Amino acid sequence: MRRTPPCAGRKGRPRSAEADTAILEATRAALVDLGWSKLTMSDVAARAGVAKTTLYRRWAGKNELVVDAVAILFDELELPDRGSLAEDAQGVVLQFAALLERPEARTALMAVVAESTRDEALRTRIRHAIVDRQKRLVLEGRRRAQERGELPREADESAASRTADLIFDVVAGAVVHRSLVSAEPVDEEWARSFTVLLLGGLAAASRPAPSAG
Amino acid sequence: MRRTPPCAGRKGRPRSAEADTAILEATRAALVDLGWSKLTMSDVAARAGVAKTTLYRRWAGKNELVVDAVAILFDELELPDRGSLAEDAQGVVLQFAALLERPEARTALMAVVAESTRDEALRTRIRHAIVDRQKRLVLEGRRRAQERGELPREADESAASRTADLIFDVVAGAVVHRSLVSAEPVDEEWARSFTVLLLGGLAAASRPAPSAG
Amino acid sequence: MRRTPPCAGRKGRPRSAEADTAILEATRAALVDLGWSKLTMSDVAARAGVAKTTLYRRWAGKNELVVDAVAILFDELELPDRGSLAEDAQGVVLQFAALLERPEARTALMAVVAESTRDEALRTRIRHAIVDRQKRLVLEGRRRAQERGELPREADESAASRTADLIFDVVAGAVVHRSLVSAEPVDEEWARSFTVLLLGGLAAASRPAPSAG
Amino acid sequence: MRRTPPCAGRKGRPRSAEADTAILEATRAALVDLGWSKLTMSDVAARAGVAKTTLYRRWAGKNELVVDAVAILFDELELPDRGSLAEDAQGVVLQFAALLERPEARTALMAVVAESTRDEALRTRIRHAIVDRQKRLVLEGRRRAQERGELPREADESAASRTADLIFDVVAGAVVHRSLVSAEPVDEEWARSFTVLLLGGLAAASRPAPSAG
DNA sequence: TTGTAATCGAGACGGTACGTCCAGTCTTTAG
DNA sequence: CTAAAGACTGGACGTACCGTCTCGATTACAA
Incomplete structure (x- = not known):
């Protein structure tokens, strides 16, 4: 589903579970408002209150993110x-x-x-x-x-x-x-x-x- | 079909009919090679041996062009x-x-x-x-x-x-x-x-x- | 001053003398309104009620036209x-x-x-x-x-x-x-x-x- | 001097200081080679090994850039x-x-x-x-x-x-x-x-x- | 307690394509 | 032969996003 296994190692700060939810919800909201072609990763990040980096850490790109979101x-x-x-x-x-x-x-x-x-x-x-x-x-x-x-x-x-x-x-x-x-x-x-x-x-x-x- | 009616007035240089054919063919070729999302207007123009301006004079955008092409x-x-x-x-x-x-x-x-x-x-x-x-x-x-x-x-x-x-x-x-x-x-x-x-x-x-x- | 001597041949439609005046006046007006860098040949032609071709028949380019105009x-x-x-x-x-x-x-x-x-x-x-x-x-x-x-x-x-x-x-x-x-x-x-x-x-x-x- | 104050906040990746030098030098070089009217932002960016975006992030346009460069x-x-x-x-x-x-x-x-x-x-x-x-x-x-x-x-x-x-x-x-x-x-x-x-x-x-x- | 390591937000980076605009040329019809 | 109209090639413009990167600042688990 995601790019990197979330439980790769053990040490370090764990990924925020809230972020995942927020991102997927934001993606769906952006789809409603903008449609596929106008949807941008930056916009999703902004809606989710999350940095763009966080998106790319978890999904490889727009396609993958949207598939999971819908x-x-x-x-x-x-x-x-x-x-x-x-x-x-x-x-x-x-x-x-x-x-x-x-x-x-x-x-x-x-x-x-x-x-x-x-x-x-x-x-x-x-x-x-x-x-x-x-x-x-x-x-x-x-x-x-x-x-x-x-x-x-x-x-x-x-x-x-x-x-x-x-x-x-x-x-x-x-x-x-x-x-x-x-x-x-x-x-x-x-x-x-x-x-x-x-x-x-x-x-x-x-x-x-x-x-x- | 097209953006502007090609026979709006009478005077002035008429639109090249060859260009139309070349553009639509180039669009189909580009679709085969690149797919939808990688297809660019510049690329189509280059393949058709035509200036980008000519594309935009006849079609409003990528979508319209591709619909006509296919x-x-x-x-x-x-x-x-x-x-x-x-x-x-x-x-x-x-x-x-x-x-x-x-x-x-x-x-x-x-x-x-x-x-x-x-x-x-x-x-x-x-x-x-x-x-x-x-x-x-x-x-x-x-x-x-x-x-x-x-x-x-x-x-x-x-x-x-x-x-x-x-x-x-x-x-x-x-x-x-x-x-x-x-x-x-x-x-x-x-x-x-x-x-x-x-x-x-x-x-x-x-x-x-x-x-x- | 100009590109071609105005009395080159004898046959055909003679060059309009009014056009010259109109073009130079239009050039000065455009300079006032737009400044140098925003001034375009098309705009000058439109203001003078003249085709772009006529400009290029009489002056080699923007620079030459403006020099004469001022x-x-x-x-x-x-x-x-x-x-x-x-x-x-x-x-x-x-x-x-x-x-x-x-x-x-x-x-x-x-x-x-x-x-x-x-x-x-x-x-x-x-x-x-x-x-x-x-x-x-x-x-x-x-x-x-x-x-x-x-x-x-x-x-x-x-x-x-x-x-x-x-x-x-x-x-x-x-x-x-x-x-x-x-x-x-x-x-x-x-x-x-x-x-x-x-x-x-x-x-x-x-x-x-x-x-x- | 620049478009945006370079030390606006504190967070985020800091602007490259080398880029500034390289851009100004490239601008001067381009001026020598091409003169004012033929100088293009793309060319300056290419000479400086920098993206066009970076130029526009720091200067509002050609004029501002050249003033600073000279x-x-x-x-x-x-x-x-x-x-x-x-x-x-x-x-x-x-x-x-x-x-x-x-x-x-x-x-x-x-x-x-x-x-x-x-x-x-x-x-x-x-x-x-x-x-x-x-x-x-x-x-x-x-x-x-x-x-x-x-x-x-x-x-x-x-x-x-x-x-x-x-x-x-x-x-x-x-x-x-x-x-x-x-x-x-x-x-x-x-x-x-x-x-x-x-x-x-x-x-x-x-x-x-x-x-x- | 103190590393250590992966996370986080923010934002600059090199690129690429966009759609527009203009220069200057060419091709038509009209006079 | 010239005028007006307007389509043509070519190329720069300034913007927007992409996906990557570099920061400083958090967090957790392990030593």
């Missing part, structure tokens, strides 16, 4: 049991959309993804800190649906994994695209339509013969 | 008739994925989207120059499928439009997410799985009772 | 016969000082002199257009004084010329220095003190034994 | 006791002329004076850094001459001050005008003629009745 936002996503797969799916779509309404999330997510197209280390960091952690939602949803009998239990482990990845890309991708690129609202109506499409597709995909009808 | 790439997408809706869909998915493999496209697309989260004018520009123009692929595909009898003709105009938007967000979003965020290959296997999901979902959505089974 | 100011200096050498001298000192009060003169004179330290052609131009033409005042004053019997007629031609040069440098130099460098007023009192010093010095210089007493 | 040259002027007022005067004239032969001095002096005609702050800076400091030469010369009995001791303090100012303007003005405007050499012969004129004038001015003879 990663925590994505952990807020939850999957309360709403009784059916359709309800669960629709709920998580709306939750995710609400998250993307927050300026710090929308601007930061796209920006770090853009940066990551040229930076392998950053890409890895994003996947570990943000992407992979949210796959749990898909897995958890499927497990519940299987327990309810809405979905068959998969025999082939790797096929199951591939399907989970596919669903994750479809859900996350569609919501992001609708919200950030098309710039249209992800409201309940859209979420319902999307869920119908998704679950219908899943059902079709799990049938042996690909006869659409 | 917009043309997306016009390459085509929808040759492959005989069935499934084949058509799979074809366009693979085409789009191939486009996103090109460094200038992947880095530029995400970067301008990121910038657009804070800039209404830029967002509009992106939609006009890139997004809306590609919806034609969805509409064309549906028209053909209806002619073939694979899809029913829609009575409700606005519902049809909403469905087209949904499909567009799902397709574009899923491919982008798979390619840029998950950083996994969009190969034929994935395209087939995705198409099955999509068409199955469409079929389910067009059926009256939403009974997932 | 040279005319120095031709206003006159030497009306005030009855005595002392009165004549004091009169010309005050006239010169009044000229240096005008912003276009003070700023332009020093600026072109500064430029001329690196530019032989400009130095020559300044001497021809400004400096040498004012020596007439010294020569005329001496002639009158000799006619009045206030000064002896010089036998040695070259010594007479050297003395005239010396006086010119002393008068012009002292007034310029007082006005522009020391930034103190050249009023009647100062002019009187200076004249006493100058004429006393001249008298001493024309005596054989240099015994200061 | 001011030191004028401090080289001295007034060794040559035994008589005439010898002392002639000596200082030749010293000053030698200084004005140096390209960095001639070009810089006129240029900053020219700029100062529009800039009150710059005028003040020049007077403090350059002009006023050289009046010491006049005062010292007079003191010595009075001790030698060559000049009477002045009763009226303010008249004495006015006379000193007059002499200063005459000497500095004449030498500058001869050297830079007339562009003639200030050699020993001229210096002797000038000294005779000056001292003769002084003697005349100190006599009560203005009867030249």
Whole structure:
């Protein structure tokens, strides 16, 4: 996560824990106010009441700092049991959309993804800190649906994994695209339509013969 | 598209048309070599054999220039008739994925989207120059499928439009997410799985009772 | 004075004589408003209602244009016969000082002199257009004084010329220095003190034994 | 002298003293090589092995930097006791002329004076850094001459001050005008003629009745 | 208690890019 | 052939941030 292990040696003054919190909060605030490209390290330092040096002691640069600052936002996503797969799916779509309404999330997510197209280390960091952690939602949803009998239990482990990845890309991708690129609202109506499409597709995909009808 | 209308008056030296081409080409080349964040206006000017002033006379800034430079790439997408809706869909998915493999496209697309989260004018520009123009692929595909009898003709105009938007967000979003965020290959296997999901979902959505089974 | 002789050919649209006047006036106005370093050719052209091209057709550059524009100011200096050498001298000192009060003169004179330290052609131009033409005042004053019997007629031609040069440098130099460098007023009192010093010095210089007493 | 007081607070990295020296030396070198108008801040920075930022941190602009850079040259002027007022005067004239032969001095002096005609702050800076400091030469010369009995001791303090100012303007003005405007050499012969004129004038001015003879 | 060592704020440092401005040239249409 | 308009190349301007560095001053743990 950070540049240098915070507990490298033992002696010396320990790093301030408050500083960490203040810096990450300041980063999110700066993102809201300024957006990605106008955000500067100096500004974050000033907001956090901290010296620029302190930032660079803990993070390698703007990208890394922002990834850490926004990663925590994505952990807020939850999957309360709403009784059916359709309800669960629709709920998580709306939750995710609400998250993307927050300026710090929308601007930061796209920006770090853009940066990551040229930076392998950053890409890895994003996947570990943000992407992979949210796959749990898909897995958890499927497990519940299987327990309810809405979905068959998969025999082939790797096929199951591939399907989970596919669903994750479809859900996350569609919501992001609708919200950030098309710039249209992800409201309940859209979420319902999307869920119908998704679950219908899943059902079709799990049938042996690909006869659409 | 440009900052100042090029044909404002009549007198005076007209703007060089070659310069425009050279600049846009140089921009794409610079994107490939340097990526978004390292790309500089000076560098583009030098590559294009043009003065920096000339860039700023025609585009307001880096963002606007890059949008115009990459917009043309997306016009390459085509929808040759492959005989069935499934084949058509799979074809366009693979085409789009191939486009996103090109460094200038992947880095530029995400970067301008990121910038657009804070800039209404830029967002509009992106939609006009890139997004809306590609919806034609969805509409064309549906028209053909209806002619073939694979899809029913829609009575409700606005519902049809909403469905087209949904499909567009799902397709574009899923491919982008798979390619840029998950950083996994969009190969034929994935395209087939995705198409099955999509068409199955469409079929389910067009059926009256939403009974997932 | 100008780049190209104005009556070079015969055919085509003749050069506007008004333009010349307008340009030189605009140059002086711009000098007053902006000073030397902020004065731009574009601005002069705009003020004169003339294209930049026209400026460059007639003058080689900023320096040459400004020299011509201010040279005319120095031709206003006159030497009306005030009855005595002392009165004549004091009169010309005050006239010169009044000229240096005008912003276009003070700023332009020093600026072109500064430029001329690196530019032989400009130095020559300044001497021809400004400096040498004012020596007439010294020569005329001496002639009158000799006619009045206030000064002896010089036998040695070259010594007479050297003395005239010396006086010119002393008068012009002292007034310029007082006005522009020391930034103190050249009023009647100062002019009187200076004249006493100058004429006393001249008298001493024309005596054989240099015994200061 | 500088933009920001160098000893503003106490904290933070102190300014490099070497940088100051290197910058001023580089400025003088650039003046010699390029002259005033071709001198650029970037070039000075490069010569001094310093970032452009560092220049702007310490000086507000080209003018201020050059004033400081050349001011030191004028401090080289001295007034060794040559035994008589005439010898002392002639000596200082030749010293000053030698200084004005140096390209960095001639070009810089006129240029900053020219700029100062529009800039009150710059005028003040020049007077403090350059002009006023050289009046010491006049005062010292007079003191010595009075001790030698060559000049009477002045009763009226303010008249004495006015006379000193007059002499200063005459000497500095004449030498500058001869050297830079007339562009003639200030050699020993001229210096002797000038000294005779000056001292003769002084003697005349100190006599009560203005009867030249 | 006294090192010792890593921390802290502050701010100067060398760089790099920005977006603007101007000099001087070139290319058009109009007269 | 000249005028006016304005686009062109080239390069300096002064500003802003970057990420590094050098300070003097704190803090903690270890001897």
